[in-house]
Amino acid sequence: MSLRHAILVLLQDQEASGYDLAREFANSIGLVWNATHQQIYLELGKLSEQDMVRYRHVPQEGKPDKKLYSLTDAGRAELVRWLKKPAGPARIRDAFMVKVAGGALADTQVLLSELDTLAKQRRERLATFEALAQRLDESGRDENVYNYLTVRRGILDQRAWLQWAEEVRHSLEHRSADSTAS
Amino acid sequence: MSLRHAILVLLQDQEASGYDLAREFANSIGLVWNATHQQIYLELGKLSEQDMVRYRHVPQEGKPDKKLYSLTDAGRAELVRWLKKPAGPARIRDAFMVKVAGGALADTQVLLSELDTLAKQRRERLATFEALAQRLDESGRDENVYNYLTVRRGILDQRAWLQWAEEVRHSLEHRSADSTAS
């Protein structure tokens, strides 16, 4: 249960609305921890009840009003406390990998086309991250170490996945050629 | 909601007890989809109510009795059906990565020691997977494609993570040397 801590981390740098956070969870941090907007608004509600964050109402023109949240001292303290104790193991739910494992019963063509779709997404992300890494590298290095390392993780992860995808394509195309021939 | 499908995939090859499945979820498949024994037993219960799996009671000596589950035709049909429709995006919850992102507030030494612990686990897994890959490679290649690809994913993933860990160590040790000196 540390969606709350992920939110606190994001609010550490800058104040943000629930909507802003949702976007960040869809991009950068999303590779590491995902959450939908409903979860985020709910958690922000709890956090502000517990005085870990505060918000100020910001009226806008042409757009709905928003609430900009920021950390309180209690929130920062909670974050520091959490950072000290060991993190639990990472958890993943990768349905596509489950499919590959059960591939013997699957239609190879279906798997291949899904692989393509996913590979495309990964390539896009990779490009985004590489651009981001370069920007971070140029403007101040040491100040952004933690952001930089996070982005690097994203890059290495995408590359590893894409390399694996190549192997899969090779194996499956080989297979489908066999079965087409027979 | 496809813990059920992960279970069906595992039962595709061989009959297994809930306990066996739990072990597999802690090892091989665990990298891709995780589940605890309570979840597994619960899901096996539902699956057998819905006639997707059947079980036979196997008394044992010196050990508790067990139930060996296997797929029914309905279960196999459900699996095939599921394999056809596109998988949702992968979801992850990696608390350690959240910590790195929030590293500015963290104690560098704590992060480094946690990194070591995780790296050790990853190295062990990597060794296990590499051994497994070699065995699969030797005994029949094409029959085990899907297992082989799954294991390959594990290998590439561990390697990417370990490479990243090197970068992190480098950056953080540099940092801690700075702060010690100042």
Next chain:
DNA sequence: AAGTGCTGCGCAATCCGTTGTATACGCACT
């Protein structure tokens, strides 16, 4: 003799997360 760990199954409570629905306005496209 007591503690620890492995094999094996399971219930109950609670919490987390997903999905569906709702509201509200402006802008762009068709």
Next chain:
DNA sequence: AGTGCGTATACAACGGATTGCGCAGCACTT
């Protein structure tokens, strides 16, 4: 004029997942 998209927040219902607890016997260590 209608449809869809982006900004912005939020509730309700359901189902999935975690945590805590419990039982039971054998093997091995301390």
